[in-house]
Amino acid sequence: MSTPEELRAQILNAPESESAEPDSTPQLTTINLIELLNMDLPEREFLLDPIIAAQGLLMVYAERGLGKTYFSLSIALAVAAGGKVLGYEAPEPRNVLYVDGEMPFKDMQSRIRLLANGMGADHDDLEERFSLISPELQTDIWPSISSKEGRDQIEQHLTDGCLLVLDNLSTLSLNIAENEADAQDPIIEWLVNLRKRHVSVLQVHHAGKGGKQRGTSRREDILDVSIQLNRPTDYDPEEGARFEVHYSKARGIYGKKAAPFEATLIPTADGEGLKWVTRPLIDKRIEQVMKLVKETNPDTGKKWSIRNIAQMLDMTKSTVANLIKRGEKKEEEEKKNIGFVKDRPSRKAEGETVK
Numbered sequence: 001m002s003t004p005e006e007l008r009a010q011i012l013n014a015p016e017s018e019s020a021e022p023d024s025t026p027q028l029t030t031i032n033l034i035e036l037l038n039m040d041l042p043e044r045e046f047l048l049d050p051i052i053a054a055q056g057l058l059m060v061y062a063e064r065g066l067g068k069t070y071f072s073l074s075i076a077l078a079v080a081a082g083g084k085v086l087g088y089e090a091p092e093p094r095n096v097l098y099v100d101g102e103m104p105f106k107d108m109q110s111r112i113r114l115l116a117n118g119m120g121a122d123h124d125d126l127e128e129r130f131s132l133i134s135p136e137l138q139t140d141i142w143p144s145i146s147s148k149e150g151r152d153q154i155e156q157h158l159t160d161g162c163l164l165v166l167d168n169l170s171t172l173s174l175n176i177a178e179n180e181a182d183a184q185d186p187i188i189e190w191l192v193n194l195r196k197r198h199v200s201v202l203q204v205h206h207a208g209k210g211g212k213q214r215g216t217s218r219r220e221d222i223l224d225v226s227i228q229l230n231r232p233t234d235y236d237p238e239e240g241a242r243f244e245v246h247y248s249k250a251r252g253i254y255g256k257k258a259a260p261f262e263a264t265l266i267p268t269a270d271g272e273g274l275k276w277v278t279r280p281l282i283d284k285r286i287e288q289v290m291k292l293v294k295e296t297n298p299d300t301g302k303k304w305s306i307r308n309i310a311q312m313l314d315m316t317k318s319t320v321a322n323l324i325k326r327g328e329k330k331e332e333e334e335k336k337n338i339g340f341v342k343d344r345p346s347r348k349a350e351g352e353t354v355k
Contacts, residue, residue: 047079047163047200048088050257051225054161055195059220061205061213062229067241069103070265071229072167072204074115074276079163080129081121086245086263086276093125095162098132099143099154101171105136117273131157146175151190160198167204170214178215188222212248224251232262233314234288241265244281282326288313289320290327 045054052058052075062068071086078085082093100108116126133143133154144150145166158164166172177183191201207228208214220226226249235242242264250258260281265274292309296302304312310320 046091047094048075048090050253051075051088051227052079052163052200052202053224053252054200055198056200056224057191057195057203057222058201058225058227059203059205059213059223060227060229061207062243063207063211063231066229066231066243067265068204068229069167070111070115070241070274071243071263072165072202073098073111074119075202076163076165077112077116077119077121077126077130080126081116081119083119083121085119087261087278093129095159096130096165097154097157097162098130098165098167099172100132100134100167101143102168103134105134108132108134114272114274118268118275119273133157142174144172144174145169145187145190146173148186151187155194158194158197158199163200163202164194165202165204169203169205169219181216181218184216184218188218191222220249223249225249225253232284239264285313285315286323286327286330289323290331293324293327 046052047054047056060068060071074085075088076096076098077083078088079090079094080096082090084090116123135142141153143154145154154164170178173187176187194201203219206214211228211230213220213226225247228246228248230244230246232242232244242262244260244262246260247253247258261278262281262284264277266277267273268275289309292304292312295304297304297308306317306320306324309315310317313320
């Protein structure tokens with residue numbers, strides 16, 4: 001009689017049954033280091049340099065009424081026109097599908113017209129590149145990414161290499177719990193599959209009470225770029241769309257390109273369009289601090305302290321001190337430049353002919 005060890009060995013060494021079915025489990029593809037390093041991969045192109053790379057996934061979020069749609073529409077129109085906006089540049093025109101989930105259609109039409117006029121985009125060129133899905137254009141369906149059917153309906157209008165804008169996640173995914181991470185898995189998987197099709201996606205979302213994007217943070221895990229729009233501390237509602245642009249995640253964006261800036265939407269000279277005016281946020285911060293440095297406290301008659309200024313501008317004391325140093329240095333350089341111009345002899349005084 002065989003021992004237990006011998007029986008075990010016989011079982012392990014027994015030939016497979018001819019009736020056994022082959023393993024149908026999908027296999028993951030791997031690549032070794034040498035193969036990886038020897039691959040000739042093309043440089044990653046940009047739809048909008050530097051924030052939207054080809055196959056890029058990004059999000060812009062802000063509180064209600066701050067100007068998310070103006071910002072997102074401007075990006076979409078620049079990509080479709082191959083133009084410039086907000087300091088960003090589209091190397092060439094690309095197809096854009098803008099899926100809107102809440103804006104009244106008349107308002108959307110007006111905003112697109114004004115923004116396109118403001119950036120000087122040719123309407124005929126945009127006709128070929130820019131497409132819009134709006135709830136008011138539908139009869140018995142609602143644009144949605146909550147279900148596979150809804151996502152498939154959107155995919156029917158996508159082309160390889162295009163930009164898809166989803167504005168916004170709350171209205172386009174009504175049946176999905178925002179705070180449940182697992183509930184986002186089907187959408188995340190869909191976005192990754194769109195990346196395989198060389199589709200770039202901009203998601204527009206609301207900010208929560210703490211200022212971060214509302215709901216689970218899992219949405220941001222796969223993003224290349226996450227842009228936060230903040231309301232300036234000195235904002236006046238009569239100004240319209242004016243906000244600070246910050247990068248809470250900026251994969252592949254470095255140096256000055258990653259620096260936050262302030263953007264203001266103003267009418268064009270002819271009143272037929274809207275255009276953006278931007279400036280580095282550091283310049284504005286220096287201006288705010290130096291203005292307070294020169295003022296006095298009306299209650300005490302003394303200069304504002306660094307602590308006072310930090311409280312008024314919601315900054316740390318070290319930040320205020322650093323900005324004062326930079327502001328003083330900037331003022332000193334400006335004085336030197338003015339003095340150089342005043343002291344420089346004119347060419348006419350030197351006996352030269354001024355033409």
